[in-house]
Amino acid sequence: MANIIGAVTTSHIPAIANAMANKQEDTPYWKPFFDGYPPVRKWLNEKQPDVIVLFYNDHGLEFFIDKKPTFAIGVADEYHNSDEGWGIATIPPVTGESELSWHIANSLVEDGFDMTICQEMKVDHGLTVPLSLMWPGNNYGHVKVIPVCINCEQHPMPQPWRCFELGKAIGKAIESYDEDISVAIFGTGGLSHQLDGERAGIINREFDLECMDKLVSDPEALTKYSNLELVEIGGAQTVELNMWIAMRGALRGKVTELHRNYHAPISNTGSGVLLLEHEMPSK
Template sequence: MARITAGVGCSHVPAIGVAMDTGITEQPYWKPVFEGFEKSREWMAKQKPDVVFLVYNDHCTAFSAEMIPTFALGCAAEFKPADEGWGPRPVPVVKGHQKLASHIAQSVILDEFDLTIMNAMEVDHGLTVPLSLMFGQVDEWPCLVIPLCVNVVQYPPPTGNRCFNLGKAIRRAIDSYDEDLNVVIFGTGGMSHQLQYKRAGLINAEWDQRFLDMLTEDPVAASKIPHVEYLREAGSEGVEMVMWHVMRGALDDDVTEVHRHYHVPASNTAVGHIILENKTN
């Protein structure tokens, strides 16, 4: 049977992709950011996932203000990198696992979670930056990828609790898929940051670290953090962290924290990263 063996939480700062694409990762400003992912890439190389289920948010590329689904599942055979205004990132086309994605769609929808099914979709830095951080610069992504896009752009975004329970439904779906697959689930976005108005540049390292602690030790309490707390403590874009709850909900109650990395600043934001393994795989 298919199984989720681990979860990855990861920021998806667009400038990280630019730094990799332009070869400036060794510059003093960027080097501490990327050093924190060296162990992660070693871990991923040993993990050898067959499929990555990647939770992220679109940045007005696949969707516009005219149509913003709360949850959109990518069921296509492939997902091309989007042009976000300066051309697509020079990264491989993402290959999907259509049979597993369709199975997840059926299972989750019959489990009473409404999904938008995307049979064609371009993917932006929200998805490609975490892949680049975990796999490096490659000619082809070493595994198949199923994207799940979550609305954290237009109010109201889903609650952390809704995302946490969706993760549990995704876990049930994958557990019931009759093929021997090693699946790693990503929750991306965040951490604390605000891009506009008087609090632009806000970073709350203490709150971010407490969030990471709760993610490992008390995920139910973390999932109950209200929107107003994300806004107050982590900035207007800090609500992206609700997507990490999808990842955590798909894991066992008790997990092992394999690695953590936190760095400030990276393009005026905080970079957060955590790897959690199920104790029984």
């Protein structure tokens, strides 16, 4: 049986990749942010997960406003990161895991999730920045990745409760996979931020910290919010919390917090990282 060993939450701001490329991790602006990651990298290097299931949102690279699936999953053997409009540097492709991907996709459809299943798929900074953060130097090619994309850009968007249910269904699917592999779950994006309009720059630190607490101890409390409430509380892009909520839904056993860090602002965003250890539920 596949074993979900733990989970990580992280921001996926594109400026992070630029800071790493320009060796700015120890500058006064970036150091409090990057200081949160060594314990997570150490854990990943010790545990050596075979597969990462990574919840993220596409920012218009693969899915533009004319075609926007609510939920999508990649089932390819490889994923490439393309230019998102600012001349992004070429980075190594991301290794996929097609067998487990197809198992999850089939299980999700059987459980009532009408997924968009992508046999070819470009991935953007929402997926590649977290991988580069965990394996600096873009040294992530050894780990297989299953991308799960949630619409956080164009209304109507899935509500927090539905994203939590998606995570639960993915956790169930992984548990039923008859291979002895270890899996880690990544929830990316957020926390509170708004990048445009009259409220641009809003950050709700108190709410961000409360979300991090609830994600560990009472995740279902976060499913009581609507997307509109998240926007009102923390800004338009706070709906990216839904990727964290989906991640937490996949952890159906005992969860223990190992590490956390929160820093704001980073690129007008409240940025948090959590490392959670997971014990599989008993049969």
